Amino acid sequence: MTMELRHLRAFLAIAEEGTITRAAARLHIGQPALSRTLRQLEGHLGVRLVDRSTHHLELTAAGRRFGDKAAAALAAVETAFDPNSLAALPLRLGHPWAALGDLTVPLLRRWDAEYPEVPLELRRVDDRTAGLTRGKVDAALLRGEVTAPGLVTELLLEEERVAVVPADSSLAERGSLTLADLTEWPIALNTVAGTTTLDLWPAAVRPTTTIEVVNTDEWLTAIAVGRAVGISTTATPRLHTHPTIAYRPLTDAPPVPLFLAWRRGTPAHPALPQLLRLAREVATAPSP
Template identity: 60%
Template sequence: MSADLRHLRAFLAIAEAGAITRAAARLHIGQPALSRTLHQLETHLGVRLVERSTHHLALTPAGLAFRERAERAVEAVDALLDPARAAEWLRVPLRLGHAWSALGGRTPELLRRWRAEHPDLPLELVQLDTRTAGLADGRVDAAVLRGRVRIPGTRAARLPDETRVAAVPEGDALAARASLTLADLVGRTVAVNRVTGTTTASLWPADSRPEISWVATTEDWLVRIASGGGAVGVTPAATSQLHRFPGVAYVPLADAPPVPVWLVWTDPPTHPAVPRLVELVQEVTGAPAG
């Protein structure tokens, strides 16, 4: 069997009382039950902690060393579970990851409302060019993700889908159009972020697809389009709201399918304020609760 906090408390009670009978009385349990708990702990560790006889009880050298560690462990758990001290660790910043664009034009509203409601608890936006925006490796507590991403051990809330736009060089003939279709981009090179991009060749018919040019980051993607070498891009509309870039124009795409957007967090959450973040993101974006 495995040992738990109950076994540590039992051992410490015996060590402090100097007798199993007195320790059992303090813990309000029977002496046989306490003896079994001590035996379970020793069996789990594979070492004798207490020398006991009818008239004598003493800690072994291993028991003396283990007592120090057990006391620190129990003190740490008691401090963590002390409601009076919860405010200390609740001030740890809540980290919201995103690969790019966060919540688009609704990002400022989210930050303003969070600051007004939780002035002592910072909400930090963390931009990471990874497929899970830092969620899978623990760098953030929740993440805004676009497209289809599966991460074991997480839960997700569906946010409103985003329309797609074309990113084209300023001064290009396409930039003067009120809207474009995917067919208008055939014959051009489409730049795609190989890690976090939501654009794939499958957006176009198999017999009429543009050339794909891979880039490593959002910044590389913007520079490739702005350079005037004929490259264009396809991206969720949030990009056009938060990534204005010299030399890049955004034009609506009339026939491109929307991009699914998710708020994803670990289950259980790594921060106690994640449930409120989920609620607020749903309110700000107009997503259904639940």
């Protein structure tokens, strides 16, 4: 059977999402069709790419090696067919939410001052790698564990977590909160690009109700109207203020790492080294 781009897209979606169910929803196809596509790819390569022995799918060693190649190949194809690729090349910086927090504007201003000949485009893309594995951006600001194959990451900083609660709730009356304080409320979970899962709580105090959303706007709305509470990082209150939402320090949750990521094995944008240098400098500069 002839292999097609859909086989690469199917494998990368499975690798990034960790389950056939979420990958099928992302690709807008049925689960049986996606499973068949994976079997076709494995049959063509003659190796098992995905270990299906657990509820959460894991890549085999061969799968991890193939993932790097598949991500590079698909990104190269996306770039080749991009009608803008024949014009002046902007540097596309993706993010699924919050970008670089309150350091976003300083980064963009410094870039414009130092490299005015290269446009730096900030793009919000609602998926786990902010469009990086699909060739939609040249680099991305990603929070939490980065497991997508074919990516190189550099840690820029770590952000403390905050509880996000309705402003008229009793939780907003407190100066700080703990994970246990939130368990009686439904928890809003961004299943596409969020860093919060129920594994954040100890098993003895784990919430029993969740509301799943697919982007930051839906997440904020669920909290603002009082349907749920959420957990984010200190980047969010600096970018999203609203009279019906309150942010409180969360004292017993670990910080969230923020990475700059780019693709391995494909020609990088020529200005990527400059972006990496500026991002490091902005992230480590003393607070004013």
